[in-house]
Amino acid sequence: MRSALVVGTGLVGTSVALALSERGVAVHLRDVDPVAVRTAASLGAGTVDGSADVVDLAIVAVPPALVGRILADIQAEGVARHYTDVASVKAGPQQDVIALECDTVHYVGGHPMAGAERSGPLAARANLFEGRTWVLTPTPDTETETLNTALELVALCGATPVLMGAAAHDRAVGLVSHTPHVVASLVAMRLEQAEERAVSLAGPGIRDLTRIAASDPQLWVDILSANAGVVADILEGLAADLDDAVAGLRAMASTDDAKRSGGAQIVEGMLRRGNTGRARIPGKHDGRPARYEAVAVLIGDQPGELAKLFTDADRAGINIEDVRLEHSTGQLAGLVFLSVAQGAAVGLEETLRARGWRLR
Incomplete structure (x- = not known):
């Protein structure tokens, strides 16, 4: 993939554009909101000026109810060789796409299972999709080259593809x-x-x-x-x-x-x-349920305490799977919960105690 068009510069659209831009893809941006598209461009997500050439892939990043109409419009322009979307539901948009007689041969629906509490381009980040599932919902006549292009998009964004029917999704x-x-x-x-x-x-x-x-x-x-x-x-x-x-x-x-x-x-x-x-919820590495143990460490409110804790934890040679902070307003201390693989907590606790940390 050498070029792409992202239509819609909210959280997901801008994050896709940032991920592609970081990997050398020439990204062009569109949005009915001029402030949003300029903001996305200023973040390095791509350029606002339209491409004179047909791009490899157009990504429609708009609300589900608008996917069909936007897809029909940009296909009428002939802006791309292949098309996908990132809407969070698939059956309705797919029905709209068929009803509007869009080109379904060169289109595949998509939904990256990632997001954030904040919305808009300022909340976007290039690594939003790394390690996340990205569902693709081909139509009965989606061609192989289009599906492969969508799979390349998923790979460039660091996600894991899953193929499903729209209704099952x-x-x-x-x-x-x-x-x-x-x-x-x-x-x-x-x-x-x-x-x-x-x-x-x-x-x-x-x-x-x-x-x-x-x-x-x-x-x-x-x-x-x-x-x-x-x-x-x-x-x-x-x-x-x-x-x-x-x-x-x-x-x-x-x-x-x-x-x-x-x-x-x-x-x-x-x-x-x-x-x-x-x-039954899968673990982060192998898709199977993972069991973790948490080590709770008392930590002061001084600058540099977290960095020192992580440095000392690294001495144990144990991978930290997750970190959670619990800090009460007005208190000068808090708790850091370090999640490690089952059976690894004892070794981490011994190392941290030896380095002078207080454990709960």
């Missing part, structure tokens, strides 16, 4: 992405009118659970409207589970021993099934 993301966002927002709503003292007790659990609720509401209205039926079905099942959980908890509050015991069994079964479901 939408059911999957409804479960693992769209429904969790609604649930996070519902939980965060409970904080809106909560007493200040209660909110001040918020720790990493509620922060992790509600993190994605900080995303742009209008963006998510667009996403959910394109997959509303699927998400509604999943939420309906979740509502039934919530009814069971409420019944179990009410029973646990009873003065009747038999009811309390039965309620506890219901709640324990729910929690155990949650453990089982959580364990």
Whole structure:
């Protein structure tokens, strides 16, 4: 791939453009928002001036409802040899593409499974897709060369390709992405009118659970409207589970021993099934569930403490899989949770203690 056109310079479109530009691809940018496209260009994502030649690949990075119309327009211009999109739902856009009689031979739908709470070009980064899954949804007549070009795009962005049907994709993301966002927002709503003292007790659990609720509401209205039926079905099942959980908890509050015991069994079964479901989430390296252990280190608020901790942790010769910080406002100390492969925690703890770190 030598040249590309990115239509839409929001978070994902600009991140794609940055990744391609870093790898030597000549990227041209388009957006109906002149400020957004100039901002993306100033970040090094590409050039605003149109290409005089036909580019190798056009990437449509607009909301799902606009994919079909934009694709039809740029195909009518003949701007590219091959076309793809990065919309977060696939069945609706694919139906629009077919209804508008777009060229489906040279088009393949796509969805990189990556994002951030912030939107817009200023939130973009070239490594947004590294190590992430990128779904491709070919039409029945997508030609091999077009699919190979899309696969090259995925590789240049550092992602892992997965081929799926459009409807199967939408059911999957409804479960693992769209429904969790609604649930996070519902939980965060409970904080809106909560007493200040209660909110001040918020720790990493509620922060992790509600993190994605900080995303742009209008963006998510667009996403959910394109997959509303699927998400509604999943939420309906979740509502039934919530009814069971409420019944179990009410029973646990009873003065009747038999009811309390039965309620506890219901709640324990729910929690155990949650453990089982959580364990199915793939690990970062091999696509299989990974189990990690966390080492909690007390750390001061002085400059350079994190760098010193990472340097000392490196002496253990153990790969740090993930890092999480827990720091309370107004406190002069915090906790750093270093996640390592199962069985590696003891060695890391010994090294850190020897270097004078306090572990929790």
